[in-house]
Amino acid sequence: MKTSLSHRLVVAKVFMSFKTSFKIHFDEADPAGIAFSGIIFTKAHRCFEKFIEEITQDAHEFFLNSETIYPIRHTETEFMRPFFPLKEYEARVSVVKIGDSSFQLQFELGLKEQVHAVVRTTHVCCDKKTMGKKSLPSRFRESLKSFEIPQ
Secondary structure (H helix, E strand, O other): OOOOHHHHHHHHHHOEEEEEEEEEOOEHHHHOOOOOOOOOHHHHHHHHHHHHHHOOOOHHHHHHHEEOOOHHHHHHEEOOOOOOOOOOEEEEEEEEEOOEEEEEEEEEEOOOOOOOEEEEEEEEEEEOOOOEOOOOOOHHHHHHOEEEOOO
């Protein structure tokens, strides 16, 4: 039986997640006052940047100077409620899965206990010069494990 992302959220709330916040700006909404759905990927990526700062302590090195990169291979989202401008929303970031050369993150975005959307991103570990897949560095893998949701 296939389960929706929102159904699987119950498990995520029991374990440690990284928490941050973001704001929907007025220019990110349509005339009806509902945020453009594509902006959620930008908001999730900004939360990812904050998450990386938390677990690596050097986001500049991670994103710009490292010989290892982590491009997004897959992303998906499920919307449960609209986002409105000029509101501050909460984000919880958890690690869904850690593979040999990839990891999957889950972003629960909403207000208090109301989840408005869930975004999942799968990142692949690659050599920056060759773009060939490689194993996750052990230190980074250990940092991710602190936020992993048990299967």
